[in-house]
Amino acid sequence: MSHVLSLAEARSVRPNGWIDTIIRGDCVSALEALPDQSVDVIFADPPYNLQLGGTLHRPDQSLVDAVDDEWDQFASFEAYDAFTRAWLLACRRVLKPNGTIWVIGSYHNIFRVGATLQDLNFWILNDVVWRKTNPMPNFKGRRFQNAHETMIWASRDAKAKGYTFNYDAMKAANDDVQMRSDWLFPICSGGERLKDADGKKVHPTQKPEALLARVIMASTRPGDIVLDPFFGSGTTGAVAKRLGRHFVGIEREQDYIDAALARINSVQPLGSQTLTVMSGKKAEPRVAFNTLIESGLIAPGTVLTDQKRRHSAIVRADGTIASGSDAGSIHRVGAKVQGLDACNGWTFWHYAEGSELKPIDALRAVVRSDMARLD
Amino acid sequence: MSHVLSLAEARSVRPNGWIDTIIRGDCVSALEALPDQSVDVIFADPPYNLQLGGTLHRPDQSLVDAVDDEWDQFASFEAYDAFTRAWLLACRRVLKPNGTIWVIGSYHNIFRVGATLQDLNFWILNDVVWRKTNPMPNFKGRRFQNAHETMIWASRDAKAKGYTFNYDAMKAANDDVQMRSDWLFPICSGGERLKDADGKKVHPTQKPEALLARVIMASTRPGDIVLDPFFGSGTTGAVAKRLGRHFVGIEREQDYIDAALARINSVQPLGSQTLTVMSGKKAEPRVAFNTLIESGLIAPGTVLTDQKRRHSAIVRADGTIASGSDAGSIHRVGAKVQGLDACNGWTFWHYAEGSELKPIDALRAVVRSDMARLD
DNA sequence: ACACGGGCTGAATCTAATA
DNA sequence: ATATTAGATTCAGCCCGTG
Numbered sequence: 001m002s003h004v005l006s007l008a009e010a011r012s013v014r015p016n017g018w019i020d021t022i023i024r025g026d027c028v029s030a031l032e033a034l035p036d037q038s039v040d041v042i043f044a045d046p047p048y049n050l051q052l053g054g055t056l057h058r059p060d061q062s063l064v065d066a067v068d069d070e071w072d073q074f075a076s077f078e079a080y081d082a083f084t085r086a087w088l089l090a091c092r093r094v095l096k097p098n099g100t101i102w103v104i105g106s107y108h109n110i111f112r113v114g115a116t117l118q119d120l121n122f123w124i125l126n127d128v129v130w131r132k133t134n135p136m137p138n139f140k141g142r143r144f145q146n147a148h149e150t151m152i153w154a155s156r157d158a159k160a161k162g163y164t165f166n167y168d169a170m171k172a173a174n175d176d177v178q179m180r181s182d183w184l185f186p187i188c189s190g191g192e193r194l195k196d197a198d199g200k201k202v203h204p205t206q207k208p209e210a211l212l213a214r215v216i217m218a219s220t221r222p223g224d225i226v227l228d229p230f231f232g233s234g235t236t237g238a239v240a241k242r243l244g245r246h247f248v249g250i251e252r253e254q255d256y257i258d259a260a261l262a263r264i265n266s267v268q269p270l271g272s273q274t275l276t277v278m279s280g281k282k283a284e285p286r287v288a289f290n291t292l293i294e295s296g297l298i299a300p301g302t303v304l305t306d307q308k309r310r311h312s313a314i315v316r317a318d319g320t321i322a323s324g325s326d327a328g329s330i331h332r333v334g335a336k337v338q339g340l341d342a343c344n345g346w347t348f349w350h351y352a353e354g355s356e357l358k359p360i361d362a363l364r365a366v367v368r369s370d371m372a373r374l375d
Numbered sequence: 376m377s378h379v380l381s382l383a384e385a386r387s388v389r390p391n392g393w394i395d396t397i398i399r400g401d402c403v404s405a406l407e408a409l410p411d412q413s414v415d416v417i418f419a420d421p422p423y424n425l426q427l428g429g430t431l432h433r434p435d436q437s438l439v440d441a442v443d444d445e446w447d448q449f450a451s452f453e454a455y456d457a458f459t460r461a462w463l464l465a466c467r468r469v470l471k472p473n474g475t476i477w478v479i480g481s482y483h484n485i486f487r488v489g490a491t492l493q494d495l496n497f498w499i500l501n502d503v504v505w506r507k508t509n510p511m512p513n514f515k516g517r518r519f520q521n522a523h524e525t526m527i528w529a530s531r532d533a534k535a536k537g538y539t540f541n542y543d544a545m546k547a548a549n550d551d552v553q554m555r556s557d558w559l560f561p562i563c564s565g566g567e568r569l570k571d572a573d574g575k576k577v578h579p580t581q582k583p584e585a586l587l588a589r590v591i592m593a594s595t596r597p598g599d600i601v602l603d604p605f606f607g608s609g610t611t612g613a614v615a616k617r618l619g620r621h622f623v624g625i626e627r628e629q630d631y632i633d634a635a636l637a638r639i640n641s642v643q644p645l646g647s648q649t650l651t652v653m654s655g656k657k658a659e660p661r662v663a664f665n666t667l668i669e670s671g672l673i674a675p676g677t678v679l680t681d682q683k684r685r686h687s688a689i690v691r692a693d694g695t696i697a698s699g700s701d702a703g704s705i706h707r708v709g710a711k712v713q714g715l716d717a718c719n720g721w722t723f724w725h726y727a728e729g730s731e732l733k734p735i736d737a738l739r740a741v742v743r744s745d746m747a748r749l750d
Numbered sequence: 751a752c753a754c755g756g757g758c759t760g761a762a763t764c765t766a767a768t769a
Numbered sequence: 770a771t772a773t774t775a776g777a778t779t780c781a782g783c784c785c786g787t788g
Contacts, residue, residue: 051763058759059778061715067761077493107502107527108763111493114486118452126519127482129504131557132760137779138553140764141542141655144501144593145780147555149761150525152482167516178513180522182506182557187760190783205761218519290548294560294585300649317618317645318541318592319548320653327653329547374508374559499763536765542778552780656777657766663775706776719776 002237002264004257007033019225022237022249022257027229030250031090039248040164040224042091042101043215043236045207047072048109049080058139067204071252077112084109084116087229092120094227098162100125100219104151104207114152122154125163129182130211134189153219163219170218179218180374185210194233194259202259203233212239220245234260241267287364287371289330289345290319297363304330304349307357311337313349321349330360377612377639379632382408394600397612397624397632402604405625406465414623415539415599417466417476418590418611420582422447423484424455433514442579446627452487459484459491462604467495469602473537475500475594479526479582489527497529500538504557505586509564528594538594543655545593554593560585569608569634577634578608587614595620597650609635616642619650660746662739664705664720665694670745672738679705679724682732686712688724696724705735 007025010018010033023030050072056064074080103113128151135147155163170179185208194202212235222244228236231249233256240247241264251257292298300317313323313333320327326336330345350357382400385393385408398405425447431439449455478488503526510522530538545554560583569577587610597619603611606624608631615622616639626632667673675692688698688708695702701711705720725732
């Protein structure tokens with residue numbers, strides 16, 4: 001069974017009594033209960049300082065349940081920087097000389113975190129992009145869909161060369177090619193998402209276990225100690241336990257602690273033989289028409305026709321096509337010229353190769369074979 | 376033909392004489408030659424401050440040709456920050472109030488760049504990940520393969536809402552789903568990579584044209600001015616010219632300028648027909664509901680319902696509609712009957728045509744096509 | 751039992767024009 | 770300047786109810 005320690009208890013327990021526990025308290029002061037150079041890896045999911053204004057509705061007028069918790073509010077960038085510096089310094093002390101730290105964030109905070117890491121003499125090993133299979137759309141159409149978050153992986157300093165990186169395990173898990181710095185995972189939802197009795201999510205930003213599993217499999221060995229200074233609903237602890245690693249969590253809010261404890265206590269550790277990395281699911285990659293233009297397979301200005309040359313359209317530089325006064329995607333315009341509701345532009349539109357007409361789908365196949373290994 | 380201007384020339388040329396030129400000189404001082412608020416978009420590929428130590432060999436013992444140029448050397452993070460702050464401030468002055476800036480970098484420098492952007496009150500719109508289809512492997516097997524670079528897209532400040540984002544074009548080009556923040560492109564190689572007479576690459580970090588093409592298609596309109604303060608081999612200029620945009624480049628090294636000039640002069644701009652930007656409803660002329668009544672497309676007294684005939688309203692002669700005791704615009708009444716704050720009356724309300732229900736938006740389309748004939 | 755469709759939701763810095 | 774109004778705007782995935 002895992003336990004919760006108050007700060008006072010954490011400070012007075014027997015040596016190593018803090019291992020596999022959750023310490024209740026503020027991140028920086030709670031870290032004082034831990035010995036110098038005692039943890040192998042830190043995974044930190046700090047507040048992002050989202051700075052949201054007002055409310056946001058979906059096109060169907062439903063309200064977006066924003067992260068507006070008190071713990072994500074900072075008065076200024078300076079205040080956020082001071083906070084970041086303080087917890088990173090405290091983490092630095094408890095990290096073993098060959099330990100590494102992971103920090104996850106979004107564009108709201110990750111640049112400040114990264115700069116502070118460098119200022120404190122941490123040495124960045126990689127930035128790793130978590131690509132979400134199912135991100136929330138941009139509802140107002142004013143930006144690109146924010147479809148990823150960024151993790152920074154850093155060692156204690158530039159000279160620390162002895163950090164753990166399970167290169168061969170990562171490579172084997174990735175179809176025998178090196179694991180890249182961009183990872184594809186779904187967000188945490190469905191059965192994995194912790195809900196309270198009313199069906200409300202326990203924590204607004206619960207991370208997927210698959211993400212933590214790859215982090216832990218990549219940068220720790222069985223028996224290592226993984227510290228999470230912003231423990232939340234305990235994903236780090238649950239995955240660490242399942243993978244035969246030890247954890248330490250720090251968390252201020254009792255509700256989160258309660259949920260995390262129950263969650264972790266129900267985790268069954270895997271046997272030592274099964275501690276292998278799972279790879280993300282692969283699906284046929286979707287190729288946008290734009291990709292053909294960008295890769296030079298089809299030039300702006302090219303005329304497309306249907307198989308029987310009854311309709312024609314011109315390819316524009318922005319990846320749309322135009323036929324008379326109709327313009328839009330290959331699918332929309334294909335539907336429009338035929339007077340239909342829908343059309344598969346990939347098979348409808350053809351390009352001339354010599355005297356022959358070939359469907360643009362043939363070009364997609366070329367791109368797809370290049371992309372297949374990248375998800 | 377494009378031209379090169381010395382700094383002195385740039386300062387003394389006729390108004391707008393700096394457009395479609397390369398200014399030779401240091402980034403910050405050369406920017407002084409440009410007027411306040413004169414460029415629409417900035418694309419910056421600043422030195423990455425790579426901090427490489429020693430040499431690196433591939434497994435076959437061949438030497439990796441690292442970026443060890445003088446211009447990439449900085450004494451410290453502080454020196455790099457001061458440099459970053461200086462050129463970003465200079466860029467800020469020449470950027471139009473609704474202009475946006477793109478900066479590309481790697482984990483070596485992008486966190487410092489991002490934090491500085493925020494410190495200078497730029498407002499981050501997205502961070503965009505360039506996923507490389509063919510990145511260099513990690514030869515030592517001590518890290519994840521560094522397979523991406525990061526771009527930050529930011530507006531001049533949080534209040535600048537009028538920046539250009541060709542949402543509909545991006546979506547249409549991406550198979551009718553929103554363009555995401557992770558983009559997949561090959562690195563620049565093969566015929567696109569500029570080589571000198573000896574076959575050596577002209578510039579160590581030449582960016583792929585496809586990447587610039589998407590940046591420019593997303594965030595500029597034809598005729599806009601795109602500034603690149605670290606022009607290098609001129610990818611920004613070449614793509615801008617091809618896509619019917621103007622460019623301004625700043626570059627210190629004569630070798631790069633020579634290569635860029637030759638490259639840009641050989642570019643053939645695309646025709647205006649292929650450069651038409653896909654636009655959505657937002658760009659359509661506004662039509663008042665009243666116009667439908669005045670033009671006889673819908674008669675006062677007509678009964679409107681929603682798609683599922685759950686709500687109904689009657690059209691009044693003054694262009695308002697009434698549902699029970701609620702009366703007002705099609706939008707207000709639509710919202711009211713649903714108990715919502717807002718509603719698009721054009722798509723909510725339907726009229727009967729035979730046994731079919733059609734949205735009144737279809738009638739608006741009729742009005743618009745009539746209006747188009749009269750242009 | 752299985753298919754299908756509607757409802758709901760996720761770390762979000764999310765409108766533009768007119769009065 | 771602020772306030773009001775028009776009206777534009779979503780993707781993937783899970784759950785659940787209905788046929």
